Amino acid sequence: MNQLLYSLSKTTVCISLLLLLHPLAGGATTPSPQIVSFEKGFTQLFGGDSNLLRSDDDNTVHLHLNQYTGAGFRSSDMYNHGIFSAKIKLPSDYTAGIVVAFYTSNGDVFEKTHDELDFEFLGNIKGKPWRFQTNLYGNGSTSRGREERYTLWFDPSKAYHRYTIFWTSSKIIFYIDDVPIREILRNDEMGSDFPSKPMALYATIWDASNWATNGGKYKVNYKYAPFVTEMTDLVVHGCVSNPIQELLNDNCAQMDKQLETLHFNTITPKQKTAMKRFRERYMYYSYCYDTLRYPIPPPECVIDLALRQRFKETGRLKFERRHRRHTKKGSQILSSQVYEIQDQD
């Protein structure tokens, strides 16, 4: 087992113990974000009754994609800053063309100036691992995508893992379990590209045959339907806001302060190490290193020299694939070829 996996599994155990005691436990003096039942916090967006199934205790939701429809839900309220989190298990086996999205957005209210923070899981052909991306948009900055793409250090279809979007007035952190995988610090030059208006949480499963897997090369195969993603122990915690009134007055200062006292707000040195390892080993695309797309990296980019060296100028990882032929004298390298992950969208 490599060192990253070892340290991650150790932290996962610690976190699981913590969660048993207190969901998303914060500091002793701070009220902690609590698990919210579906009835209390969410409403179905699309898909019929048979595509969104709720458990008896109402803390677990199964979203089905079949040949008729996918399914989705959203939080009933919108939040100006907050923590959005769920334990998620993704569909297994043949998942090409499927997208499971867990994201915050206010696109319903602000069509042209929407904000968005995304986890998007991109299905894959059998035997190939799930990949996923994170992204953000602020005030309708759809022409400035800020995608990063990664693989995972575990099989996300085998067990629940917690995925968290933490958003305050000064930073955004994406977490998987206890590992911060991406941190964006607000920076004056970002201006309104940093999301600043109230957002709702969304969770969806849908057929993205034209886009998701190898740029649409592999379609959803409904022979394997239904495709089910399970979400449990949902958390939405933040300043509940009416997005229209919000533009007139801001009374979320107190909740903003409270969010900053949660442990999610502070990346410990150990977590920083885990984040660095994750990004060095599992990130295979980053807009910050894609100088073909952004000759000058957007202002929030903090350029890591090791990553820049790895990504060269496309932001896209190149692997060297060696073809070996086994001979009586042992293996021999026949050719060496550099290829890119076929992953354009």
Ligand SMILES: *[C@@H]1O[C@H](CO)[C@@H](O)[C@H](O)[C@H]1NC(C)=O
């Ligand atoms: C967001 O964009 C709109 C339209 O371009 C602009 O009028 C508004 O001032 C922007 N908001 C912020 C906070 O910059």
